[in-house]
Amino acid sequence: MKLIIRIETWEKVKADMLEQIRLLLNDYTFQVVALGTGFLGLLSGVIGTYATLRKESLLGDALSHAALPGIGIGFILIQRKELSVLMLGAIISGLIATVIIQTMSRKTVVKLDSALSLILSSFFGLGLVILTSIQNNPNAQQAGLSNFIFGQASAMLRSNVQLIGLTGLVLLVLVALFWKEFKVFTFDPMFGRTLGFSSKIVESLLSTMIVVTIILGLESVGVILISALLTGPSVAARQWTNRLSLVMLLAAGIGFVSGVTGTFISSMGARIPTGPSIVVVVSMFVFLSLFISPGRGILARHMAYRKRQKVFMKQIRSLEE
Template identity: 55%
Template sequence: MNIFELLANDYTLRVVSLGSAMLGFVSGIVGSFAVLKKQGLLGDAVSHASLPGIAIMFILIQTKSTEIFMLGALIAGLLATALINVIVKYSRIKMDSAMALILSVFFGFGLVLLTYIQKIPNANQAGLEKFIFGQASTLLRRDIYLILVISILLISLIVIFWKEFKIVTFDADFADSIGISSKKISYILSSMIVLSIIIGLQSVGVILMSALLVAPGVAARQWTNKLSVMVILAGSFGAVSGLVGTLISSSMQKMPTGPSIVLVISLIVFISITMSPNRGILWRYVRQIKHQSDINEDQVLLNLYDLAMNHKNLYHSHDITAIKPMKTQGGKKLKHLKNILGNLQDKGLVKEEQIEAWAITEDGLSYIMKHPMRKEENDVTSN
């Protein structure tokens, strides 16, 4: 309740929370396409490449201006993206290697420029390094308006080019075959990624901005196979992480906002990877256990079927030691076999006519006849 009271009464906190939430929302939406196109490292390259653009703008104007710094970061980010595409097109260097190369070169150049700036006898350069790690508390109302305008622009472009983005993301060759230029669409998408990164530099910083771009899409992908749902989920995850991270930062002394936001979205990613019904590690493990249990039951039933086919009386009972769906040695495996037979009996597929003497039922024979693929699967598994 104290946090919500603080949010209601503290103007600065409301501004920072709103800005972070909007930033997380638009970053999640745009980043979804970067995740699907396997260009997550592009966000990292562009964010690091923006540092020299900020430094050069400060050297030129000798004063701190957020709008001018963002313009320099935008130019540097677009230049880095263009250089990556040129390297990939005219050399044998792969995309990931080209992005890593540009990232390191631009970021190193930016650090050199920052070191030079620190030696300039001008007090205005103090705090310029905050763009490396971010400082959301410095967000002003005009910064919120800038984030809002760029967010509306990016979302509008996604709505307008939704069909083109969707086709190029999943099958660029098919897009070219039906008259959609995959290169032009990719350039538009890359420029949108650059823009979304630039508006987040002040809040999250150069180093952590790529996490806010990629993580919401990764988390959303675990919950759905539909692009529209994934984009909405990614935006929601990004907005929640921005808001919650800001509130956590404000409630704890000397807790930076950018890292808090990244930690929140990282927690969302961890929960999604672990708990999502379709792709979650936990549920996948449960399904594997269930599938293995079904295979074991089918193996037992199939062996009883084979024993029945080799006997004049199809429903003649057989001693449990004759049923060998696996190398059943030892008390634990024998107990496991009895549990499987009990499950099959509950389903009406086998029956225990005498103590530890089991026979297949008419329903069991019908089940084998209706599931020939299961029979083949178990033949392979048994071997």
């Protein structure tokens, strides 16, 4: 008797959940936001492939953390949550941090990894201080400013999604146009320079594209976790294929699915931040890929090793007989 009731409740819960999911999927706001984060993930997958191959993932991490004080200062200056101003502030403070990091390590006063973590945390700390002091002020406009820390995709407006879509499209066209230049400068920048291509143009274009991608994702994914969205998809994709174009395509797919799924998870419960949800999904792809991918995967390598061991053992035994 008790069991039957339990099953009935379970059935009801399940039906409720399915109904909730159905409602969510049909919800216009959710569709807009999911499209936005999905496209953001796609873009991060593509551009992030360059970042990881150029070993600049950490620089992206530092840059995004360092964007926070710029967002706060941008808000203080105009006292409004005008996205373009906040993004401009983010870019400026991110660039200042990058310049400081590079000068510190180039003058060899501080090693690059120390400079990165030092500047990353100090800028982020400054950003938190500024944001907290803004929140203590009685300005109703500041609501939602803290979304920039962990990301809240539901704050995304249709215009934001359009901005992501349009900017993203420009970036993708640039990738297609400068495919061979980006490829050679990612693999062997010294050699690229001897071919007559201006390294200034190619490298600053590449860096700008990485910066723009990070800035685009700040509001929905947050400054702390955007770099995971930038690196995760390409790291996972690299496990499955040895061709740059396929790595990029696959990374785009993983990024898209992660963006949409993460937004879905975050919309299911109240006040679940989008950034962490997306990053958790990306991480699943990464761990799964590291583990089960053929050839490069841990499991495949282990099995190949075992097989070799067996073959050698057999050979040795047959020699002994």
